[in-house]
Amino acid sequence: MKAKAEAEKHLALGLEYLRNKKTGAARHHLLMALFYRPGDRKALESLEKALFPPEAITYHVKKGDTNLSIAKKLYHDPQKTFLVAYFAGSRHNGPPVPGEILYLPLIEGPPPVKKPRPLTSIQKARSLFARKKYREAISLAENIVAYGPSKSAREIINGSYYALALQKLKENRLVEARKLFEMVNRDYGKTADYIRNLTNQLRVRADYHYKKGVRYFLDEKLARAISEWETTLRLNPEHARARADLKKARAMLKNLNGLQ
Known part of the structure; x- marks a missing residue:
């Protein structure tokens, strides 16, 4: 009789604490209730709520499940694999075991991105490419590649960037042309040749503007020198002398403006 009374007393206290969301105290009294009366269904159900509140996800591990696949399925985010691994491995230091139940934290996040169906999307991407809507074709093809490897989609991406680069x-917009060619696989068409030739042309133009900037600098026309060296770096970002001289010229111009 004493055990029954103790069990009921602790169960009542546990339920009261649980209603007040004091889960720590609730767990203590519910465990005491089970100590005095093992198998008490009410205590067991209430203890489960105290241990795993509504903010938890219950997942029954299936055959073939991995920490990665569960993270993708529940969180739509492969970077949450560590979270699944932590809770799955907390019992046996290993991957999830088929048949076991995982209690994972509920994390708010953006809704999963709906990825296009490869078959219908690739047809649409081809149609866009044929109509010379290259930017739209690239966007759709890149979504297909994100869904999974696709040789056809990659071909559309290469072809679209290649066509834009030629435009x-x-x-005569060489900088933009080179950037677009750099988005293409080197073995596509004459991409490697175009990049090499454009790089050489841009270096020649960059040197021309650098020397022009030097002349302006010697004539004490700092603003014009700065403009020419900025153009130099736009054409050839690796032009070390232009970068160094530009820094000095800007500092000098700032000091001169401060004296006025």
Whole structure:
């Protein structure tokens, strides 16, 4: 009789603490209730709530599940693999075991990104490419590649960037053309040759503007010198002398403006 009374007393206290969201105290009294009356269904159910509140996700491990696959399924984020590994491994220091139940924290985050169906999307991407809507074709093809490897999508991406680069080349916009060619696989078309030739042309132009900047600097026309050296670096970001001289010229101009 004493055990029954103690069990009921601790159960009542445990339920009261649980209602007041004092889970630590609730766990203590519910465990005491089970000590005096093992198998008490009410105490067991309440203890489960105290141990795993609504903010937890209950997951039944299936055959073939891995920490990574569970993270993708529940959190839609492979970077949460460590979280699953921690809770799955807390019992046996290993991967999840089929049949076991995992209690994982509920984490708020952005909704999963709906990825396009590869078959219909690749057809649409090809249509966009054929209509010379290269930017749209690239966007759709990149989504397909994010879904999974696709040789056809990669071909559309290469072809679209290649076509855009050729357009910029015709407009004599060499910097933009080179950037676009650099988005293409080197073995696609004449990409490697275009990049090499454009790099050489841009270096020649960069040197021209650098020397022009030096002349302005010697004529004490700092603003014009700065402008020429900025152009130099836009054409050839690796031009060390232009970078150093530009820094000095800007400092000098700032000091001169401060004296006025």
